Amino acid sequence: MDLGDIIIRPWASGDETQLAENANNIKIWKNVRDRFPYPYTLKDAALWVRIASHDRSMLNLAIEYEKQAIGAIGVIFKNDVYRHTAEIGYWLGEKYWGKGIMTRAVLALTDYVFQHYEVRRIYAGLFEYNQASARVLEKAGYHLEARLAKNVTKNGKTVDELIYTKLRE
Numbered sequence: 001m002d003l004g005d006i007i008i009r010p011w012a013s014g015d016e017t018q019l020a021e022n023a024n025n026i027k028i029w030k031n032v033r034d035r036f037p038y039p040y041t042l043k044d045a046a047l048w049v050r051i052a053s054h055d056r057s058m059l060n061l062a063i064e065y066e067k068q069a070i071g072a073i074g075v076i077f078k079n080d081v082y083r084h085t086a087e088i089g090y091w092l093g094e095k096y097w098g099k100g101i102m103t104r105a106v107l108a109l110t111d112y113v114f115q116h117y118e119v120r121r122i123y124a125g126l127f128e129y130n131q132a133s134a135r136v137l138e139k140a141g142y143h144l145e146a147r148l149a150k151n152v153t154k155n156g157k158t159v160d161e162l163i164y165t166k167l168r169e
C-alpha cells in the first residue's frame, strides 16, 4: 500500500536494525501483549522478520517512512464461527508519534482488508489507559463497542479492555 510518504509493506531482510531500534521502548511494551518483548533485541527483530510473512492467518506488515521501517501494523484473521472477523494491531517508534501516521495506516489497512478478504468486522482491543490508540481508532472511523472489565493483566496491573470496532459498509 503506497500512501505517498508512507508505505505499508511486508517485512524484509534488512529491516532488523530499524525494527529493534524502534520497538525497544517500554512505552510501547506497556500497551501491547506480553509476547512483544522488552527489551527488544536485534535477535528478536531477526526472528520477527523471518517469521512475519509465514502465517497465512495473519497479515504482518511494516510501516515505512523516510526509507525506514518505523513501526508495524497487522491483522489476525479469526476462524470457525468468527471467520468473518479480524483483529487489528499496531505500534510506531516514538520519534514518529503525533504526526497522524498511524491514523492513516489504520484507515488504509482497514479498507484493504474489507476489499480483499471476506471480513465484515474488524476490531481492536486496547488497554483502558491507551488514549492515543483510542483516538487513532476514532479518527479511523471505529467506534467503542464494549468495555471488558478487568480483562487485561499488564505490567502487574489488571485493567479493563476497550473494544473498538468497524464494520464493512
Ligand SMILES: CC(C)(COP(=O)(O)OP(=O)(O)OC[C@H]1O[C@@H](n2cnc3c(N)ncnc32)[C@H](O)[C@@H]1OP(=O)(O)O)[C@@H](O)C(=O)NCCC(=O)NCCS
Binding pocket: 027, 028, 029, 031, 032, 089, 090, 091, 092, 093, 096, 097, 098, 099, 100, 101, 102, 103, 104, 124, 125, 126, 127, 130, 131, 132, 133, 135, 136
Ligand atoms: C498509539 C500509537 C500507534 C499512535 O500513533 P500516532 O501515529 O502517534 O497516532 P496519530 O498521530 O495518528 O494520532 C494520535 C492521536 O492521539 C492523541 N493523543 C496522543 N497521546 C494522547 C494522550 N495521552 N491522551 C489523549 N490523546 C492523545 C493525539 O493528539 C492524536 O489525536 P489528534 O490528531 O486528535 O490530536 C502510538 O502512540 C504507539 O505506537 N503507542 C504505543 C503502542 C500502542 O499503543 N499500540 C496500540 C495498541 S492497541
